[in-house]
Amino acid sequence: MPCYVTYKIKTQIKATDVELFKTIAKEQNLRYTLERVDATTFSVVTTVPATGVMEELTIRKITKEAKKRNWKVKEIKQVQVKG
Numbered sequence: 001m002p003c004y005v006t007y008k009i010k011t012q013i014k015a016t017d018v019e020l021f022k023t024i025a026k027e028q029n030l031r032y033t034l035e036r037v038d039a040t041t042f043s044v045v046t047t048v049p050a051t052g053v054m055e056e057l058t059i060r061k062i063t064k065e066a067k068k069r070n071w072k073v074k075e076i077k078q079v080q081v082k083g
Helices: 015-027 051-068
Strands: 009-014 032-038 041-046
Touching: 009 015, 015 041, 015 051
Parallel strands: none
Antiparallel strands: 009 041, 032 041
């Protein structure tokens, strides 16, 4: 009989970033639940690591802020560093 183990992974995001998080999570087909911690914070609970979504959220926030300040935005490919 197979045995399945499911881990719940929690992280927190600001209330201002919820809509952007939802958009990115939908693009990456991530299943999640949002729980309000307080007026400015939400807890995100997933069954898979949400690191890709959180990285994309950070990138989009930085890009949005740069465009708002009229800075030049340049696409940079991520590279893997060998140690």
